[in-house]
Amino acid sequence: MGYDAASTADSVAVVGIGYVGVTLACALGNAGFHTIGYDINAERVRQVRQGHVPFTGAEPEMVDLLARLVSEQRLTATTEPAELRRARAVFVAVETPVEEEDHRPRYQALQAALAAVGPCLADGALVVIESTLAPGTMQRLVLPTLQQATGKTVGQQLFLVHCPERVMPGRLLRNISTCDRIVGGITPACTERGMAIYARVTSGTLYSTDALTAEIVKTAENAYRDVQIAFANEVALICEELGADAYEVRNLVNSSPYRHMHLPGAGVGGHCIPKDPWLLCSAVEQYQPRLLPTARAINDGMPLHLLDLVHQALIAEGRTLEGATVTILGVAYLEETDDIRNTPALALARGLVAHDATVRLVDPYVEQLEEFPVTPGEDAVAGSDALVLVTAHQQFRTLDLAACAPRMRTPILIDGRNVFSTEAATAAGFHYRAIGKGKAQRATAVTE
Numbered sequence: 250m251g252y253d254a255a256s257t258a259d260s261v262a263v264v265g266i267g268y269v270g271v272t273l274a275c276a277l278g279n280a281g282f283h284t285i286g287y288d289i290n291a292e293r294v295r296q297v298r299q300g301h302v303p304f305t306g307a308e309p310e311m312v313d314l315l316a317r318l319v320s321e322q323r324l325t326a327t328t329e330p331a332e333l334r335r336a337r338a339v340f341v342a343v344e345t346p347v348e349e350e351d352h353r354p355r356y357q358a359l360q361a362a363l364a365a366v367g368p369c370l371a372d373g374a375l376v377v378i379e380s381t382l383a384p385g386t387m388q389r390l391v392l393p394t395l396q397q398a399t400g401k402t403v404g405q406q407l408f409l410v411h412c413p414e415r416v417m418p419g420r421l422l423r424n425i426s427t428c429d430r431i432v433g434g435i436t437p438a439c440t441e442r443g444m445a446i447y448a449r450v451t452s453g454t455l456y457s458t459d460a461l462t463a464e465i466v467k468t469a470e471n472a473y474r475d476v477q478i479a480f481a482n483e484v485a486l487i488c489e490e491l492g493a494d495a496y497e498v499r500n501l502v503n504s505s506p507y508r509h510m511h512l513p514g515a516g517v518g519g520h521c522i523p524k525d526p527w528l529l530c531s532a533v534e535q536y537q538p539r540l541l542p543t544a545r546a547i548n549d550g551m552p553l554h555l556l557d558l559v560h561q562a563l564i565a566e567g568r569t570l571e572g573a574t575v576t577i578l579g580v581a582y583l584e585e586t587d588d589i590r591n592t593p594a595l596a597l598a599r600g601l602v603a604h605d606a607t608v609r610l611v612d613p614y615v616e617q618l619e620e621f622p623v624t625p626g627e628d629a630v631a632g633s634d635a636l637v638l639v640t641a642h643q644q645f646r647t648l649d650l651a652a653c654a655p656r657m658r659t660p661i662l663i664d665g666r667n668v669f670s671t672e673a674a675t676a677a678g679f680h681y682r683a684i685g686k687g688k689a690q691r692a693t694a695v696t697e
C-alpha cells in the first residue's frame with residue numbers, strides 16, 4: 250500500500266527560517282500546506298509573522314508570495330516548538346558551519362534544533378534534514394539524537410530522510426520549485442514518505458536513495474564545482490605568466506567535446522562551495538584527501554593574488570602599497586546579490602590594510618562588511634590609487650572608465666572578473682592588470 254503523502258490539509262513545519270528555511274516554507278505554503286516556521290531568533294519570527302522576508306536579496310516574487318501566504322494564514326512562524334505538534338512533516342534547515350581553523354563541522358545548531366522539536370513530534374511524523382551534512386552524520390548523529398529526543402523508533406513511529414537543499418541566492422524560489430532533488434531515507438519506508446511529499450514541492454526529478462548516498466552527493470556536487478573553479482584559476486595563473494588570455498583559452502578549451510572549463514576569478518565565496526568540500530573530507534579517516542584541500546587553497550589564494558596584482562601595478566607606477574588608497578568594487582560574493590558570506594572582498598581588504606593601504610569598499614547592495622563600511626557610489630574613485638573589480642555587479646560593467654581615470658591619483662585598474670577589456674581600459678588611460686590576462690601585462694610592457 251502506497252504511503253498517503255501528507256495531504257495539503259495537513260500542517261508542516263520548517264525548523265530554521267533563514268535563506269533556505271523561508272524559501273522552503275514559501276514553496277510548501279504555495280503547494281497548499283499549512284506551514285509553520287520555527288526559529289530561536291525572535292526577530293526573524295516577528296518579521297515572517299508580519300509577512301516580511303527576514304533577509305534582503307530575495308527575488309520579488311518570493312517577497313510577494315510570503316506576504317500573501319501570511320495574509321491568507323497559510324504560513325506563520327513561532328519560537329515555540331510545542332506549536333509543531335500537529336506537523337505531519339518537519340523540515341530542518343539550520344546552519345551546519347565548518348570551523349575556520351580545523352575545517353571540521355559544527356553541529357550545535359542542528360543538535361539543539363532536534364532536541365527542541367523532538368519531544369513535540371507527532372506519531373508518524375516525517376523529519377527531513379535539508380541542511381548540508383558530512384557523510385555519515387545522519388546515521389551517527391541525527392538518528393540517535395532524534396530517537397532519544399522523541400522516544401520513537403525511526404522507520405516505525407517516526408520517519409527520517411536527508412534531502413539536501415539546492416538553493417541559490419538570487420534564484421531562491423525558482424530553484425526550490427524546479428530543481429531535481431535527492432531523497433535519502435534511513436529506511437525505505439522513510440524514503441517513500443520523503444519522495445511523496447517532495448513530489449508536491451518541486452517539478453524537478455526526484456531521485457530516491459539512502460541517507461549516506463544523499464550526504465555524499467550534496468557535498469560532492471559542490472566539491473566538484475570548487476575543483477572546477479580551482480582548475481580555471483590555476484590555468485589563469487599559468488596564462489598570466491605566459492602572457493596569454495585565460496578567457497580566450499577557456500573558450501577554445503570548451504570548443505572541445507565534453508569540456509566545461511569554469512571561469513577564473515577573484516575567489517570563491519558563498520555558504521556552499523567553500524564549506525562543502527571540507528564536510529566531505531571530514532567524513533573519512535583512513536584516506537587522506539589531497540585534491541579537495543588543494544582546490545580550496547588555490548581558490549582561497551585568489552584574493553591574495555589580486556593583492557599581488559595591485560602591488561605590482563603600484564610599483565610599476567612608482568608607488569607602494571603603504572599609503573596607497575585602494576577602492577574595491579564589489580563586496581557581495583555573487584553579482585546582483587547582497588550576500589557577503591565568505592566573500593573574497595574581505596580577504597583582499599584585510600590584506601591591503603595589513604600592508605598599510607587605505608581601503609574603500611563600494612557595493613550597491615551591501616552597507617557593511619565586518620570592520621569595513623561600504624558605500625554605494627563611485628565617488629570612492631576620486632583620489633584613489635587603484636580600482637579592484639571583485640564582484641561583477643551590472644553597475645560596474647557600465648563604469649565610465651574615461652571619466653574615472655583622470656579623477657584618480659594613480660589610474661590603476663585591476664580586474665578580478667574579466668569585466669573590462671584591456672583595450673578599453675588602456676585607452677581610458679588606466680594601467681590595467683587582470684586575473685588570467687597575461688596579454689594585459691604584455692600590452693602594458695610594450696607601451697612602457
Ligand code: SAJ
Binds near residue numbers: 415416
Ligand atoms: N565562481 C567562480 N567561477 C565560476 C563559478 C563561480 O569563481 O566559474 C565563484 C563565484 O564568483 C562565487 C562562488 O564561486 O564567488 C560561488 O558561486 P556559485 O555560482 O557556485 O554560487 P553559489 O555559491 O550560490 O552556489 C550554489 C550552489 N548550490 C547549492 O549548494 C545548492 C552550487 O552547487 C550551484 O552550482 C550554484 O548555486 C548554482 O549555480 O546554482
